[in-house]
Every structure is written in C-alpha cells, then in structure tokens.
Amino acid sequence: xxxxxxxxxxxxxxxxLGTAPRPAYPTPMEAIRIKNLVKRYTHTLAVxxxxxxxxPGKILxxxxxxxxxxxxxxxxxxxxxxxxxGHITVLGHDMxxxxxxxxxxxxxxxxxxxxxxxxxVRENLEVxxxxxxxxxxxxxxxxxxxxxxxxTLLNRAAGELSAGQKTRVAxxxxxxxxxxxxxxxxxxxxxxxxxxxxxxxxxxxxRRDTGAAILLASHNMAEVERLCDEVLMMKTGKIVDRGAPxxxxxxxxxxxxxxxxxDIARSGAVNTESEAL
Amino acid sequence: MNRRIWGLIYRHICMYRxxxxxxxxxxxxxxxxxxxxxxxxxxxxxxxxxxxxLAAGALIGGVLLWEITLRSQMGVTIGFxxxxxxxxxxxxxxxxxxxxxxxxxLAVVSAFRTLVGLFPATIIAYLLYRYxxxxxxxxxxxxxxxxxxxxxxMALGIVxxxxxxxxxxxxxxxxxxxxxxxxxxxxxxxxALPVWLQPFAQAxxxxxxxxGMRSALAGLPLDWxxxxxxxxLNMAWMLAALAIFAGEFRRARINGALISIGE
Numbered sequence: 001x002x003x004x005x006x007x008x009x010x011x012x013x014x015x016x017l018g019t020a021p022r023p024a025y026p027t028p029m030e031a032i033r034i035k036n037l038v039k040r041y042t043h044t045l046a047v048x049x050x051x052x053x054x055x056p057g058k059i060l061x062x063x064x065x066x067x068x069x070x071x072x073x074x075x076x077x078x079x080x081x082x083x084x085x086g087h088i089t090v091l092g093h094d095m096x097x098x099x100x101x102x103x104x105x106x107x108x109x110x111x112x113x114x115x116x117x118x119x120x121v122r123e124n125l126e127v128x129x130x131x132x133x134x135x136x137x138x139x140x141x142x143x144x145x146x147x148x149x150x151x152t153l154l155n156r157a158a159g160e161l162s163a164g165q166k167t168r169v170a171x172x173x174x175x176x177x178x179x180x181x182x183x184x185x186x187x188x189x190x191x192x193x194x195x196x197x198x199x200x201x202x203x204x205x206x207r208r209d210t211g212a213a214i215l216l217a218s219h220n221m222a223e224v225e226r227l228c229d230e231v232l233m234m235k236t237g238k239i240v241d242r243g244a245p246x247x248x249x250x251x252x253x254x255x256x257x258x259x260x261x262x263d264i265a266r267s268g269a270v271n272t273e274s275e276a277l
Numbered sequence: 278m279n280r281r282i283w284g285l286i287y288r289h290i291c292m293y294r295x296x297x298x299x300x301x302x303x304x305x306x307x308x309x310x311x312x313x314x315x316x317x318x319x320x321x322x323x324x325x326x327x328x329x330x331l332a333a334g335a336l337i338g339g340v341l342l343w344e345i346t347l348r349s350q351m352g353v354t355i356g357f358x359x360x361x362x363x364x365x366x367x368x369x370x371x372x373x374x375x376x377x378x379x380x381x382x383l384a385v386v387s388a389f390r391t392l393v394g395l396f397p398a399t400i401i402a403y404l405l406y407r408y409x410x411x412x413x414x415x416x417x418x419x420x421x422x423x424x425x426x427x428x429x430x431m432a433l434g435i436v437x438x439x440x441x442x443x444x445x446x447x448x449x450x451x452x453x454x455x456x457x458x459x460x461x462x463x464x465x466x467x468x469a470l471p472v473w474l475q476p477f478a479q480a481x482x483x484x485x486x487x488x489g490m491r492s493a494l495a496g497l498p499l500d501w502x503x504x505x506x507x508x509x510l511n512m513a514w515m516l517a518a519l520a521i522f523a524g525e526f527r528r529a530r531i532n533g534a535l536i537s538i539g540e
C-alpha cells in the first residue's frame with residue numbers, strides 16, 4: 001500500500017481515475033427522480049411514500065437505522081425490486097419500463113454482495129467489463145488497478161483477498177463502466193481508516209472529474225459529512241428530514257451528524273418530513 | 278456474439294479452468310453410468326444372441342442419449358446455482374444483462390458441459406463395448422439437439438422454482454430429471470408402461486426420440502413424423518417454461534426474492 005501522502009497526491013491529479021473530464025449532461029436532467037415511492041410487503045410497509053431527486057455531480061447520503069428502508073430504496077433504484085406504487089426515473093429512463101439503458105450507465109457497490117471467489121481480480125473485472133460493454137477494457141482495468149492499488153492483486157483469486165481488499169475490488173468493479181450514477185452501500189465498511197480515507201478521496205475525485213451523481217448509504221457519519229451535499233434521514237420507511245449536513249447539524253443544535261442521527265433514531269414518534277421541516 | 282452473453286460464458290470458463298473437481302464432476306456420472314450399463318449390456322449381448330443383443334445395444338445408446346438431457350439440464354441449473362453460491366446474482370441483476378441473455382449464456386455453458394461430460398463415456402462405449410453412437414448417421418444430431426433442448430426447458434422450470442423457493446429448492450437441480458426417467462421411456466417402448474401412465478410419457482419428447490433411436494439401431498426406417506412431433510413438443514414445453522420463468526422472475530422482483538434468493 002502506498003503511504004497516505006502518496007495517495008493524496010495521486011488523488012489530486014486532474015483525472016485521478018484515468019478518465020477524461022466528462023462534459024456536463026447535455027440537458028439539465030436529474031440523475032434520480034423518485035416520486036411518491038411505496039414498497040409494501042405482505043405484512044410490512046418498507047418504504048412509505050418518499051420523493052426526492054439527485055442532480056448530476058451531487059452526492060446524496062441516505063441515512064437511517066436498520067430497517068429504515070435504505071436498502072429497499074436502493075434495490076428499487078437498481079431494478080431488483082418492483083415498487084408497489086410511485087415512479088422512479090434514472091438518468092431519464094423510467095425504471096419500470098426501460099431499466100436496461102439506465103443500468104448500462106450506472107453501477108453499484110456493496111460489501112454485502114460478493115464477486116466470484118474462484119476468479120482472479122482481473123478476471124472479475126474482465127467479466128463485468130464485458131457485461132457493461134466497456135471499450136478498451138484492458139486499459140480500463142489497468143487504470144482502475146492503479147487507482148485502487150490493485151496491481152499486485154490482479155492475478156490473485158478474489159476469495160483469497162482480505163475484506164478490505166475485496167471492498168477495493170468491488171469499488172473498482174463499480175467504476176468499470178465510468179458510471180454517470182453510482183450507488184454505494186457502505187462503501188468503506190471493512191476498510192481501515194487509512195484506506196477508507198483513500199477511497200473517499202477517490203470518490204470525491206471521480207465525482208469532480210466526471211460529473212457523476214452518487215447515492216451513498218452509510219452508517220459512517222463522518223464519511224457522510226465529508227462527502228455528501230445533501231442527506232436524507234430515513235426512519236421506518238419515511239424520509240423524516242433532509243438537508244445539507246451542516247444545515248442539519250445547525251437545525252438540531254448539535255456538533256456533528258452522528259448526534260443528529262441519534263436524535264432522530266431515538267425520537268419516539270416518527271415525524272413525517274413536513275413535520276420535521 | 279452478444280458481449281454480455283460472452284461475459285457470462287467467460288466467467289464460467291474462468292471458473293472451470295481453476296477448479297478441476299468441477300471438471301471431474303461433469304464427466305464422472307456419465308462415465309460411471311456407461312461403465313455399469315456397458316458391462317451389463319456386454320454380458321447380455323454375449324449370453325444371448327439375436328434380439329437380446331440388440332436390446333443390449335439399445336441400453337448403451339439409451340444411457341448415452343439420456344445423459345445428454347440430464348447434463349444439459351444440470352448445466353443450466355448448476356450454472357445458475359454457482360451465481361447463488363458465490364453471492365454474485367445481485368451484481369448480475371443490477372448489470373445491463375437481460376434475463377434472456379442470462380438464459381442464453383447458461384445454455385451455451387450447458388452445451389459445453391454436456392459435450393465435455395459425454396466425451397469420455399462415448400469413447401468408453403466405443404473402446405470397451407464396440408458401440409458407436411454415431412453409427413446411425415447424421416440423424417443422431419437431431420436426437421442430440423432435441424434431448425439438449427429438453428434439458429434446457431426442464432432447467433428453466435427448476436430455475437423458476439429457485440426464484441420462488443430460494444436455494445432451498447436446490448436439491449431439485451440434482452433430482453428432478455432423474456425423477457422423470459421412467460416416463461422418458463429411455464430403455465423400453467411407451468407400450469411397456471401401464472395404460473394410465475402412457476399419456477404422461479406421450480407428452481414428453483424423450484419417449485419419441487428413444488423410440489426413434491431404437492428403430493435406427495434395429496436398422497428400421499426412421500419415423501420422421503414422430504421426430505417432428507417430438508420437436509414440436511419440445512418447442513411447446515420451452516414456450517411454457519419461458520412463460521413460467523418470466524412470471525417467476527417478475528414475482529421475484531415484487532417480493533424481493535432476487536435479493537434473498539441465497540437464503
């Protein structure tokens with residue numbers, strides 16, 4: 001692993017992910033538009049009438065305790081789950097009727113979904129490069145290997161890697177197609193603080209260089225404070241509050257986002273967003 | 278070839294070239310079956326001349342041909358189960374890979390598995406028992422294709438059950454095709470079944486294919502009508518299996534089974 005200073009200097013390059021700066025979106029269009037989204041299982045209301053948008057180039061944090069509805073919301077955004085009602089538009093595509101063109105332009109990473117353990121890191125990236133129809137795949141893998149410090153791991157089986165190395169491989173996979181929208185579920189879980197900081201720097205650089213939008217679900221409040229332009233606080237399927245991290249901290253009269261999170265999580269009643277605001 | 282389909286095929290190629298137990302498993306049962314039934318047939322053929330010797334040949338042919346269906350069915354279902362076991366389905370289903378492309382890739386992998394799995398058994402049949410599966414001529418390719426196709430629609434049915442019941446239905450991948458063997462009339466004509474069972478056998482393409490194979494081995498002219506009927510039946514079953522698969526996939530996206538399928 002390179003030293004932290006080396007990483008930071010690498011992260012400060014014009015195109016630290018080996019990508020040419022991408023022009024802005026041709027038309028002002030939300031990366032995500034969710035309207036009145038509901039997901040009801042037989043006995044559970046997992047997501048209860050939420051609406052939000054995410055603009056290109058912005059990072060939106062999705063916060064909430066276990067069972068708040070974050071994973072369900074992300075699953076619906078990815079097309080893994082069909083909403084009970086409401087609308088999801090991703091990069092201009094209606095996910096109910098036209099999800100594959102959107103999936104081509106987005107990507108996802110979660111430490112809770114694995115990559116085939118028998119395959120080497122390089123093979124895994126090749127497989128996903130083919131699935132996303134990545135051009136000049138060998139070059140792209142080289143870029144990602146350098147940026148995520150995977151060069152020496154490329155020929156190692158994914159199953160032999162440490163948890164932190166696997167997370168870095170999963171993140172490299174999630175950038176293989178230079179996504180315009182990146183959905184991240186706990187992107188720095190299992191990473192030591194040094195590597196976690198490195199990954200956060202990479203994500204900031206990726207957003208800056210490509211204009212990509214990022215939706216981030218995380219329990220790491222310091223990470224959310226650092227990365228996110230706006231935060232949605234979810235509780236029992238509802239969005240109970242939203243705003244920029246600093247704005248939320250000021251509004252709740254707290255010192256950091258973790259205290260805000262605890263205030264919301266421990267409040268007895270579930271406020272609707274309008275009540276909270 | 279569609280690049281997404283190739284991507285998934287490449288994933289399986291990489292897996293097999295790093296896992297010799299998986300490669301051995303592909304050929305193990307067909308080879309073992311061929312040895313058991315080959316020696317049995319050989320004994321019958323030497324002990325009894327005439328029609329019984331012909332029956333011995335039909336037994337070896339039946340073993341080889343039925344393995345095509347069994348292996349092609351397992352090729353698709355095990356290919357799908359590999360994604361569940363490696364917890365990779367989530368990544369696949371959020372990629373631009375269409376469900377039809379997933380099926381297409383698994384069918385190609387299954388065809389390769391079948392060829393690799395049956396190669397040693399075919400060689401053993403020829404070297405040990407002087408049985409040449411290709412002796413009846415090019416018509417055998419039509420038998421092969423129909424049996425391969427039959428394995429695929431059976432596999433789609435099993436994958437649909439995996440969507441509905443999760444990995445708990447995994448045992449069906451290994452057992453379902455064996456369960457319908459009595460109705461496939463691999464070693465005997467449909468007429469050998471009780472009258473009440475015959476309609477079930479007649480609904481399966483395999484019964485007509487094996488009747489055709491026995492005719493070919495006996496040097497009788499092939500009943501092209503029956504072969505065509507078997508092909509039509511195969512198409513009908515495939516359409517039904519695709520409809521069931523599409524329905525179960527849609528249902529899995531509603532109830533969250535795509536996320537929890539490995540549990």
